[in-house]
Amino acid sequence: RRKGAPEVVFGETKETAQVIAMAQALLAGSGRAIISRMRSETKEALLDVFRDYTIRLREAARAMVISRPDFVRPDTGGHVGIITAGTSDVPVAEEAALVAEEMGCRVTCIYDVGVAGLHRLVGPLRDLLSNDVDAIVVAAGMDGALPSVVAGLVPVPVIGLPTSVGYGLGGKGMAALLSMLQTCAPGLAVVNIDNGIGAGVTAALIANRVAQARKHPLR
Amino acid sequence: RRKGAPEVVFGETKETAQVIAMAQALLAGSGRAIISRMRSETKEALLDVFRDYTIRLREAARAMVISRPDFVRPDTGGHVGIITAGTSDVPVAEEAALVAEEMGCRVTCIYDVGVAGLHRLVGPLRDLLSNDVDAIVVAAGMDGALPSVVAGLVPVPVIGLPTSVGYGLGGKGMAALLSMLQTCAPGLAVVNIDNGIGAGVTAALIANRVAQARKHPLR
């Protein structure tokens, strides 16, 4: 419903029948339906009902893209980087990756760089920068320190994506979110805990804006 | 300390002598010192101590920029829009404006558009878009609804800036921040309550990235 961003169906709290109906409406409209957080029974039903459509599954994110055979996904030339602190942050990061791709961006993922393993971060980050990455999403749970570290190192816009990893006080992403809001690296913008779609849309809006400028230098 | 963003001295919790020392260090380095949230006695002292320097005062934000006579502020060609819901949100918005300007951006401010007065919003928003705005900061307190409304209307990246306006439960910016994190317009990124500097830096990083692409279309 946001301008410039595709509608995404949030599957977790919806009945299979509702998801199918919404998917059909979207397919009739834009020619593509994106479903996130599918329950497993919904996934099976969708695969069956839409077997004549093009289907792209992103298992880790429990997400699916269904497109009409004639649908052509845009290719904007925007470039989004997606980094995670741990392996537990990957499902949410995959959500961000998927939606950025569907918005026409090239997406480069760097997973599980840790905070302790900062050396594991430096190389790939340099590659991202030399490949003209336009925006970077950094997903982290627990202490949520990684986005601040990345934001301190690069002059590219960074979106902090807190994940619901961690238990006890500040668990379930709370410390991660607060820590990103309190960052010492001014200019780190954040989305809500586990909101991979929001992070991906924001990054893609930025990247598409930059890509458009590359194509229309005169304006 | 962040790459691509100037150091800003947070004046509220510092002694005048500390602020002067930090300003001197920054002037000796980059040639410019930005001070935010100055106490009034600090302001007077700075005006006196740095009377041979170029001084730019932003009263509403209690902010000051001191530059060496030879300092040349960059002009990146980036364009940032800054919108507030009410008049109480202006001081924080001005912080964002100031830092975005110091990062080389053109800044267009639209203040006090309200939520009820959405018609007051539509015209200026259309102007912003036709002037190729690259990123928009929307400051709002109380219910914090305006950033979501703006994000729903434009395909440009929007940064939500909650302000500490409002009393009672959810007051002091809490409802505004939560409401932005829960936005129905996916792709609204936020900074912490009253963090005008953070919002301005984020928007300017985006705008500068776009401006750079306009100049270097080949990359």
Added chain:
Amino acid sequence: RRKGAPEVVFGETKETAQVIAMAQALLAGSGRAIISRMRSETKEALLDVFRDYTIRLREAARAMVISRPDFVRPDTGGHVGIITAGTSDVPVAEEAALVAEEMGCRVTCIYDVGVAGLHRLVGPLRDLLSNDVDAIVVAAGMDGALPSVVAGLVPVPVIGLPTSVGYGLGGKGMAALLSMLQTCAPGLAVVNIDNGIGAGVTAALIANRVAQARKHPLR
């Protein structure tokens, strides 16, 4: 137990046997029993036990009204409007609709108007007003912005009904409730998260009061 409002049995935390006993007591008394948040096994049992009674099922709200054959529901002439921001808000809105109807009101429902789709709101809202709606319930989760928007547009009393939709910080209706309490549209009154019964009763009390005045203009 409130004057002017029917007793409603909250089924979620009660054993089937308890609900049956309470329904029997209410039927023996006022001639009608309203049950909300029934578990599915309770529903089946009630349908069986009270098969000789008039039964009105409201599936979406998991609610049921059982009446003695001789029970005559009042018709007060009051008119209540019920609006939801999304489809996930419908179950709670249906609770409000049901109880307002049982209190004798005509109820007009407008579901899923979104916030982005404000144009979808304007037409039906105009219809409501020209049909002399006496009170409007607006249900919304996530950012909870819709009740403020509606309250800003109409001179009719509006009851904000936050729903437990949304995850992460401010999720489960918290941001929605806070945002309604912090509304920029003064005069938005609220009930607790998911309290459809409370919103419906409040709106019906208002509508019935207005309807009574229509009938007794002299007082």
Added chain:
Amino acid sequence: RRKGAPEVVFGETKETAQVIAMAQALLAGSGRAIISRMRSETKEALLDVFRDYTIRLREAARAMVISRPDFVRPDTGGHVGIITAGTSDVPVAEEAALVAEEMGCRVTCIYDVGVAGLHRLVGPLRDLLSNDVDAIVVAAGMDGALPSVVAGLVPVPVIGLPTSVGYGLGGKGMAALLSMLQTCAPGLAVVNIDNGIGAGVTAALIANRVAQARKHPLR
């Protein structure tokens, strides 16, 4: 800014000059300016600047109404009751009374009925009902029990107004607000802590609606 409700200037966080400017704009427009939570220096300045205008002071609420000599306050025929649990709740209740009066209602105040002194409540409540009160605001701090008690006794719409009275856990109106949201008397709607204006506007909107119906019985 809400339809059917006057604009009220919140004085607490505004400079005297700002308040004067806003009052002048309102006087030029609707012919009346309402200012709440005035600082004492602002009050003095307003009394001086607007000495040629009609001024109504409500000391307890730190509120003032300034009207052009030609301004005629509406008289709608609506009747609003305002009850407080204690004396500490009076300033906030007075805010509600003032705005309801300015919206054209007759207002009856019953202050300091306590909870323990329920007998002190019964008589005046009966009087209110026999004088066709259309809506009742009940202000209470600490345990906030009074609004539920009143709502259980009358078939008239009741607005709970929690006040920031009380210290320790649940203090500053928190327990009062929560307790009203958790009321056992379904159909108690609430506004935020200390939001006298909001409670008064809601009650007056209801009362004016009823009063209008009394005058236009045919619709």
Added chain:
Amino acid sequence: RRKGAPEVVFGETKETAQVIAMAQALLAGSGRAIISRMRSETKEALLDVFRDYTIRLREAARAMVISRPDFVRPDTGGHVGIITAGTSDVPVAEEAALVAEEMGCRVTCIYDVGVAGLHRLVGPLRDLLSNDVDAIVVAAGMDGALPSVVAGLVPVPVIGLPTSVGYGLGGKGMAALLSMLQTCAPGLAVVNIDNGIGAGVTAALIANRVAQARKHPLR
């Protein structure tokens, strides 16, 4: 483990084998084992293992007392009253009743008096007082108003027992607890949400102290 109070085994988080072992130890010691919040499988096992012992079941509280045949429960002459606001508060109230009985008190229960139905309260309360009740436990969820009302009416020590009844903000006993802590009836002491054992022990300690004084007037 507290002086003057029996050890109670909290069954909810313990394995059946653990509960049996702890019961055996207590039986070997004091000759009596009290188990609260038993899981149903634990209950069955206990009934089987201790079939040669005297067993007292309190189904509603999921509690059981196992005693050696030779165990003689004290009879102190203390008198404890236990009142609940609703039926949902009964299980927790029963816990209080059970432990007070095991501490040797006579216990009088008055359940489901509501708040709206204060008339239902007055008679039984008068009876309690004329039967020399020494302490009263009042259990209430949701708004938790009843304990304050009772404490305002009687000169007997009252223990507020908040129960985890209610949903939304302030739900699960939070509003009830806060409201009791903020009571307008000074001298209402409280225990934690659902802590029936704690309320019962406190009331019994008081009652036993009074009973002892009745027997030993000279001290």
Added chain:
Amino acid sequence: RRKGAPEVVFGETKETAQVIAMAQALLAGSGRAIISRMRSETKEALLDVFRDYTIRLREAARAMVISRPDFVRPDTGGHVGIITAGTSDVPVAEEAALVAEEMGCRVTCIYDVGVAGLHRLVGPLRDLLSNDVDAIVVAAGMDGALPSVVAGLVPVPVIGLPTSVGYGLGGKGMAALLSMLQTCAPGLAVVNIDNGIGAGVTAALIANRVAQARKHPLR
């Protein structure tokens, strides 16, 4: 306003004139006025206005008792013990002592026993018990551990009184209150943070009940 407890005027949030008026009303009624949390200017005014009355000052608690010359304070024979963990807890403890005395009890205070210095506790506690103390108030801030320790040692009813001592997370009495609610010594009842009046009233109600039983052994 509670049966069996004197009215206490809370001075902190009241104007001097209000306090004087309330004191006069109480003196005209019961013959005694108790004022807690007096501001210093109020204290001076009261000393002056009521110079012909009997005045009892309790400096540490900022409390004062004014009585008509003919007023005779009751002497019930009840005995209340009041213990504090530290010296910072004394002002709140003094409030409890004062009100218990005014309710006719003998009060024994044991201040600053610490938690580490448990040996400092044992002796005086033994004295209390051998002097037939009827109820004990234990005031503690920070970790709030002392009330649990005392409750574990004595068979007498204990009232936990958390004080707003401590900073950081759990500061201002929050950890102390939670810790008392979570006590391992079942049967510790609590009042709100800094509510010395509430603790004193509760303890005196218990003690007076016991004392009455001592005098009327037959009932």
Added chain:
Amino acid sequence: RRKGAPEVVFGETKETAQVIAMAQALLAGSGRAIISRMRSETKEALLDVFRDYTIRLREAARAMVISRPDFVRPDTGGHVGIITAGTSDVPVAEEAALVAEEMGCRVTCIYDVGVAGLHRLVGPLRDLLSNDVDAIVVAAGMDGALPSVVAGLVPVPVIGLPTSVGYGLGGKGMAALLSMLQTCAPGLAVVNIDNGIGAGVTAALIANRVAQARKHPLR
């Protein structure tokens, strides 16, 4: 990943296949894999897959250590004491014990000393001290008082380990954690609720440091 501490795989949120893969990587590297919070199906699979390895099971902690036959666990000479307040705290304490042992320490466990049973604590504590314990972990839920008591008695570093035991306000370890942070015994350091691994690692780091000093007295 921390220097001086082994990597521990957190099993609770991982698929069996993921755990096996991570274990294999660790075995190939350091020769040992430690898995905590295993699900039962994961346990069975690990026992099967790694049947040719040395396996150490710690049932209570749902933890397992798998080592290559040639792996030699270090023996540092450090000595760690682990104390629990209750039996419910044992699983978390066992996590601490396991990791301290794997870090080469001798570990002495003293479980279920209670708070009321301080006499049960004194003897074993004296033994610990006379056996040169280097650091002590104290696990406690509910009121969390035990770590403060221990820290007050010994000159050895104490690590407070709050456990998620307790219900109602301050339940699930919250009161325990806050109470430890607010300790009256300065110098009690804490880890998060249920973080047995963290407590064990901290204590072992201390003990190993002391042990190293014993061996290298000259440095």
Added chain:
Amino acid sequence: RRKGAPEVVFGETKETAQVIAMAQALLAGSGRAIISRMRSETKEALLDVFRDYTIRLREAARAMVISRPDFVRPDTGGHVGIITAGTSDVPVAEEAALVAEEMGCRVTCIYDVGVAGLHRLVGPLRDLLSNDVDAIVVAAGMDGALPSVVAGLVPVPVIGLPTSVGYGLGGKGMAALLSMLQTCAPGLAVVNIDNGIGAGVTAALIANRVAQARKHPLR
């Protein structure tokens, strides 16, 4: 009051007379009084009253040590490192330094290393390690990321000390504390926000233990 740690008088909430009395008692006892968080008038009074004693002032921490001329501070040989993220963290860090010194440790301070400026950290950290530091306190506010980073790099026990720096959500040290509790570097123990004394005592207890082992290698 803790074994092995000196008593420290918390000056912030105490009257000057109280502080003087407590200091005199300590001087009469151990021969030394440590006062933290002195108000400025208290400082002046102490300097005057104890002018014949040895006085050590630590201005930044608002702390003072007063010793009898014959008092000999211990020299244990322990070595404590203290690091801060920013300059605002220094006052709290100085409190830690002071108490560690008074407990006989050598203290090395490294202030304002930032997080972005990790290179500024590496050198001094290496020096600390090669000088056999026994324990390190790391103070940080805002995002509180530094302690985790340090703990990941060194095999020495690290104590995280959150400071009340930062505003908005998670401000005043909340995000910093939560982030440390959620650390990805297992084995980071923490004390409460701004509890410099607690951090210093913990570190010194560790260091003194190690130092003792260095001197008594045989045990």
